[in-house]
Amino acid sequence: MDAKDFLFIGLGAMLIVYFTAIVRGGLVRPTVVQTAIGFVTAFFDTLGIGSFATTTSVYKLRRMVPVKLIPGTLNVGHTLPTIAQAFIYTRIVPVESATLVPMIAAACAGSWLGAGIVVRWPRRKIQIGMGLALLGAAALMLMQALHLFPGGGSTLGLSGVRLWIGLAGNFALGVLMMLGIGLYAPCMILVSLLGMNPTAAFPIMMGSCAFLMPVSAVRFVRTRIYHARATMGLALGGVPAVLLAAFVFWTLSVDAVRWLVVLVVVYTSLNMLLTAREPERSSEMVGEVA
Numbered sequence: 001m002d003a004k005d006f007l008f009i010g011l012g013a014m015l016i017v018y019f020t021a022i023v024r025g026g027l028v029r030p031t032v033v034q035t036a037i038g039f040v041t042a043f044f045d046t047l048g049i050g051s052f053a054t055t056t057s058v059y060k061l062r063r064m065v066p067v068k069l070i071p072g073t074l075n076v077g078h079t080l081p082t083i084a085q086a087f088i089y090t091r092i093v094p095v096e097s098a099t100l101v102p103m104i105a106a107a108c109a110g111s112w113l114g115a116g117i118v119v120r121w122p123r124r125k126i127q128i129g130m131g132l133a134l135l136g137a138a139a140l141m142l143m144q145a146l147h148l149f150p151g152g153g154s155t156l157g158l159s160g161v162r163l164w165i166g167l168a169g170n171f172a173l174g175v176l177m178m179l180g181i182g183l184y185a186p187c188m189i190l191v192s193l194l195g196m197n198p199t200a201a202f203p204i205m206m207g208s209c210a211f212l213m214p215v216s217a218v219r220f221v222r223t224r225i226y227h228a229r230a231t232m233g234l235a236l237g238g239v240p241a242v243l244l245a246a247f248v249f250w251t252l253s254v255d256a257v258r259w260l261v262v263l264v265v266v267y268t269s270l271n272m273l274l275t276a277r278e279p280e281r282s283s284e285m286v287g288e289v290a
Helices: 001-026 031-047 052-062 067-077 079-092 096-116 123-145 160-177 184-193 196-224 228-247 255-274
Strands: none
Touching: 001 079, 001 196, 001 228, 031 052, 031 079, 031 160, 031 228, 052 067, 067 079, 067 196, 067 228, 079 196, 079 228, 096 160, 096 196, 123 184, 123 255, 160 184, 160 196, 184 196
């Protein structure tokens, strides 16, 4: 067996970790709307739009999930669709295992540290952090829409100083994921700046998320800092969307959708920052999971 075979075994282990955490947290039936949100966000996530910023925007604009619970809901709910993405893209997109495995490990370490910090933050800190993170995500989406990504090189792996820089960068991205900023776009920029083929980013970013999200999910579920019903909607709606996008609509142009998402995310981030001074309501207290 090669390193990728061991990664697939690891993904299977992450599934067990994830399902164990979800069962212990309590299984609830999501609404049709919550499941539809999971389907739509995972569909465009698989095509490169990202799911964290879009999901946050929907939750904030519709007041569906208290701000305190959004980071945990994103990380727990999008775990299952992300693992499905990792199984697909790690198999079909080439990348050197000596780069893929350490990059995934660095992101996981960052997420564990980040989750430990976020679960102790009050609502106001999370709101400010997510507002700033969403502005960063909007900037990255704008770069995608304007095709301002660095061109990258032709290599499929990193070594020496470039590998250490990549590990530090992916560690930081793992931390930021706990605040709700997606890893996909910044990871693609990172590997391109380091001279790798941009397509090599797909197994790195999807593999990183597939391993780090179950790790962070354990902490969020254990501390009850997530919305259980919305989480199940993301998970159940997301998996069929991933399969549909990856195998049927993978050539679909999403440029117009990306511009719309940029506008919505910018509005949501500004709204998040402007309302951070509001007093915390009882519905936003820790422990609301229904």
